Amino acid sequence: MRIKSAILAGALALTPxxxxxxxxxxxxxxxxxxxxxxxxxxxxxxDWEQIIAAAKEEGxxxxxxxxxxxxxxxxxxxxxxxxxxxxxxxxxxxxxIEKLVREHQAELYNVDVVTTGGAAQMIYEMLPxxxxxxxVPRYLEDNIPTDLQSPLLTQMVxxxxxxxxxxxxxxxxxxxxxxxxxxxEWTKRVGMKSPLGSLTTLAxxxxxxxxxxxxEEAYEAYAGKPLxxxxxxxxxxxxxxxxxxxxxxxxxxxxxxxxxxxxxxxQERPQISFSSxxxxxxxxxxxxxxxxxxxxxPAGVYAYSTYxxxxxxxxxxxxxxxxxxxxxxxxxxxxxxxxxxxxREGESLELLHGMGAYYKVGTFSPRNDxxxxxxxxxWPSVKKLWGSxxxxxxxxxxxxxxxxxxxxx
Numbered sequence: 001m002r003i004k005s006a007i008l009a010g011a012l013a014l015t016p017x018x019x020x021x022x023x024x025x026x027x028x029x030x031x032x033x034x035x036x037x038x039x040x041x042x043x044x045x046x047d048w049e050q051i052i053a054a055a056k057e058e059g060x061x062x063x064x065x066x067x068x069x070x071x072x073x074x075x076x077x078x079x080x081x082x083x084x085x086x087x088x089x090x091x092x093x094x095x096x097i098e099k100l101v102r103e104h105q106a107e108l109y110n111v112d113v114v115t116t117g118g119a120a121q122m123i124y125e126m127l128p129x130x131x132x133x134x135x136v137p138r139y140l141e142d143n144i145p146t147d148l149q150s151p152l153l154t155q156m157v158x159x160x161x162x163x164x165x166x167x168x169x170x171x172x173x174x175x176x177x178x179x180x181x182x183x184x185e186w187t188k189r190v191g192m193k194s195p196l197g198s199l200t201t202l203a204x205x206x207x208x209x210x211x212x213x214x215x216e217e218a219y220e221a222y223a224g225k226p227l228x229x230x231x232x233x234x235x236x237x238x239x240x241x242x243x244x245x246x247x248x249x250x251x252x253x254x255x256x257x258x259x260x261x262x263x264x265x266x267q268e269r270p271q272i273s274f275s276s277x278x279x280x281x282x283x284x285x286x287x288x289x290x291x292x293x294x295x296x297x298p299a300g301v302y303a304y305s306t307y308x309x310x311x312x313x314x315x316x317x318x319x320x321x322x323x324x325x326x327x328x329x330x331x332x333x334x335x336x337x338x339x340x341x342x343x344r345e346g347e348s349l350e351l352l353h354g355m356g357a358y359y360k361v362g363t364f365s366p367r368n369d370x371x372x373x374x375x376x377x378x379w380p381s382v383k384k385l386w387g388s389x390x391x392x393x394x395x396x397x398x399x400x401x402x403x404x405x406x407x408x409x
Contacts, residue, residue, distance in 0.1 A: 024109045024313040029130045036317035038133050038310060046138045052081075054318035060085040061319035064100060066093040066116035066199075067306070072357035076344055077326050080353065084319055093118050093199035097126065100311065104131050109313040112320040115155055115327070117306045118199035119389035120206075120396045123152050132309035137325040140367065148305065148366040151389075155308035155327050156355075157364045159277040159301050159384065160204045163262040163290040165270040174272075177222040177297045178215070181272060182243035191250040191258050192274035195403050200304070204274070206399050207302050207387030208237040214298035214385070215240050221297060238402060245406045255279060263288030277301070278362030294382050303384040305366075327354035333370050 024032050033039040055061075063070060063086060074086035091099055096116045103110060114132050116122065126132045136149045148154040164173055175181065181190050195202035208215065215236030219227040233239050250271065252258045259279035262271050265287065272293070282288045293300040308327055310320045330353050339348055344356040352359055361376045372379060 024315050025107045027313065029312065032313045033133070036310075036314065038135060038317065042135070042138075044138070048139075051318050051321055055316075055322040056081070056083040058316040058319045059083065060087065061112040061314075061316040061323055062086075062110055063088045063113040063115065063323065064091055064096045064111050064311075065089065065114075066091065066096050069357045070115065072344065073327060073354040076349060076354060076356055077323060079349065080326070081322070084322070086323070094197070097121050097199075100126070100131055104312065109311070109315060111311045112314040112316045113308065113323050114311050115306065115308040116199075117158075117304060118203060119152075119305065119307075119387070120203070120392040121199065122307050122309070123389045124393040127152060127309075130312045132311055135310045135321060135324055137321070137328070139331050140325070140328060143367045143369045145366070145368070152305075152307045152309060153324070154305040154366040156306050156358055157303055157366055158306055158362065159303045160200070160274055161277045161280075161301050162293040162296065163259065163273045163275050163280070164293055165262055165264075165267060165289045166291045167265050167289040168267055168270050173291070173293050173295065175293070176295065177218055178300075179219050179222045179240065182240065182247050184247075186247060186272065188248040188250060189269060189271040190244060190247070190273075191252050191261050191271050193253070193255065193258065194251050194407075195400060197253075200276070201274075202396055202399060203304055203387060203392055204302055205237070205241065205403070206392045206395050207304065207385055208240070209235055209395060209399060210237075210387050210391040211298065211385050212236040212238065218298040241402075242406055245409075251407075256282075259288060259290060260286075263290035265289050276362065278358075278360060280362055281360050294378055299383045299385045301382050301384045303386050323354075325353075328367065329353050329355045329365065329370060333367070335369055335371055337371050339371055 027035065034041045037043060061084065063074065065088065068090050070088045070090050074088035077086050078084065093116050096114065097118065100111060100114060127134065134152050136153050141149065180186065193201045195205050212235035216227045219236065227236055227239060229239050230242055233242055255276050256279065258273040258275045259282050262273035263282065280290055280292060283290055308324055310317065310324065314320050330351050333351055337351060339351065339359065342348065343352055343359045349356050355365060360373050364379060
């Protein structure tokens, strides 16, 4: 068995298999929770032998996700559980949520697992509206920090960072303070995705706005004088983006293009990119020359959660539980476990499970008992700025309005 039940004593009284064909739309939400044994009905001790057996009886599940790697996770799941067909859809962060909402409004309950970022939408819109349900496998509760399992389970921790080109700057990072990017030297040489089409970028800017005082302190350290705000602005991060946009910030449609713009070899004056950290792996696959600006004031790493949840009224709740658990790895992992490539085959797959597709620099497990991927030694100690879900909830609309106004000038 892939998930040990020895550490999970107790029995789970499953609903007869015939009930799995019942239309969940005909149940009240509370009836579905009881039927699915989720929420307050989740047993204190889960019997994974019975969950796996019930999942195999269900035979399939559907996943909506915002990651292109979800197809690899689905493939790996079916390697371990060939009896269960996974229908996985990479929809992007906004479309994942939009599609689920539209289907639920039409009383169509076809999806079982929802995996995406966007704390404001996931925690404060989807969760209270009963469109998703938080589910943490009991055997993982002691190995995930409380704030990464409640109110919603973090599937993985990711980060936005700033890339620079090491071929163009062989002596080290070209800047040490983020405010340098607002200077004429970097006109039309800083890139990022628009927050209007990316929940991740929207959350990034909200994260930085939440840490506005740190931006003000960084400016004073850089310029030797207090920051002077432009008309209508009273936050250090808003002032930073105001000046960055005026300095002809370059807007990209995709993260891969951002990574290429800063990392392609042969450039004399490459840009600096706000990029998802995991694109650093394109150095090996595509020959890019990117490096991460770790030592940057006020910080060079902006961390955020990608969440995983069970869809409200999911028709295949046991397969959904098994897939959620699979995404987070086996219970045989320890901080000292030796993981060898290829990560999606053999013993490494047996250990990593769904993490095999993400086991690289830039995507990190929320678990405290998983070894850090090779090349990410700085991750545990580097200074990170985290955004709170509460601040995102209250400010993402303001951030979007700010962006529309500033980019229309």
